[in-house]
Amino acid sequence: MSRVSIVDLQRMKAEKQKIVVMTAYDYTLARIVDRAGVDVILVGDSGGRYALGHDDSNEVTVDEMVIMARAAARGSERAMVVGDMPFMSYQVNDEQAVVNAGRFIQEAGVQAVKLEVGAEYASTVAAVVKAGIPVMAHMGSTPMANIGAGDFRSSSVDEDQVWRDARELVKAGSFSLLLTGISADLAQRITAEVHVPTIAGFGAGDHCDGQIGVTHPTIGLAAEELGRRRSNYGPVAVALLEAAEQFTQDVRAGKPVRSKRDAG
Ligand code: KIV
Numbered sequence: 001m002s003r004v005s006i007v008d009l010q011r012m013k014a015e016k017q018k019i020v021v022m023t024a025y026d027y028t029l030a031r032i033v034d035r036a037g038v039d040v041i042l043v044g045d046s047g048g049r050y051a052l053g054h055d056d057s058n059e060v061t062v063d064e065m066v067i068m069a070r071a072a073a074r075g076s077e078r079a080m081v082v083g084d085m086p087f088m089s090y091q092v093n094d095e096q097a098v099v100n101a102g103r104f105i106q107e108a109g110v111q112a113v114k115l116e117v118g119a120e121y122a123s124t125v126a127a128v129v130k131a132g133i134p135v136m137a138h139m140g141s142t143p144m145a146n147i148g149a150g151d152f153r154s155s156s157v158d159e160d161q162v163w164r165d166a167r168e169l170v171k172a173g174s175f176s177l178l179l180t181g182i183s184a185d186l187a188q189r190i191t192a193e194v195h196v197p198t199i200a201g202f203g204a205g206d207h208c209d210g211q212i213g214v215t216h217p218t219i220g221l222a223a224e225e226l227g228r229r230r231s232n233y234g235p236v237a238v239a240l241l242e243a244a245e246q247f248t249q250d251v252r253a254g255k256p257v258r259s260k261r262d263a264g
Helices: 006-014 027-036 062-075 094-108 119-130 159-171 184-193 236-252
Strands: 019-023 040-043 080-084 112-116 135-140 176-180 198-200 210-213
Touching: 006 019, 027 040, 027 062, 040 062, 062 080, 062 094, 094 112, 094 119, 112 119, 119 135, 119 159, 135 159, 159 176, 159 184, 176 184, 184 198
Parallel strands: 019 040, 019 210, 040 080, 080 112, 112 135, 135 176, 176 198, 198 210
Antiparallel strands: none
């Protein structure tokens, strides 16, 4: 089975076939979403919260991201795997950005990296691309651009700046734009202008070339789902809880709990 490539994503944009992106931070989840047929698996820094239990995505380190990305890359066969470069892994200078991006390719085995950037990081994107590493640029209102400022999904953006960012980041060589926290209308207009595939995140509407689902909140895998249902799919956390409760009850009741595989 051949892996989804940048050329495939470009073709999908041209043919108006929606690109599906989901997050995964480990081998098992990557295997499952890969089998579901997603085109791109993002090993997001949100894994710092959902998989590692950090309070904030900005606490996750390059070492932690590389471990999660390596596991997800091992679990996927078809999807392109994109590693999210965490806070302070590319902000200091372009050289450090290239070194850290290289770790995702060499140590984790992913096919591309994602950077949360605006036009001011065009030189960084260009440096990473020059090293031969494909970059997905995550722009609009992003978590890193809103540290200490509250929820990035509801913060306002300057439309002219978003246009400048989109044009500069495409010129710098980004193979895709992930758009979060901007209006559906703006995302639609950017999608029509740029030649690279756009992916819609929170708020960016239904007219981008693709859509990302952060898997834990999307399918209700986050533990918070047990207290208050919010997801439109699943919620998977409830099925997991019920299975674990059933196992616990059965063991305590002295029932046989061996699976068919164990029994065989
Ligand atoms: O890490 C992540 O899951 C992300 C999303 C907010 C798009 O970057």
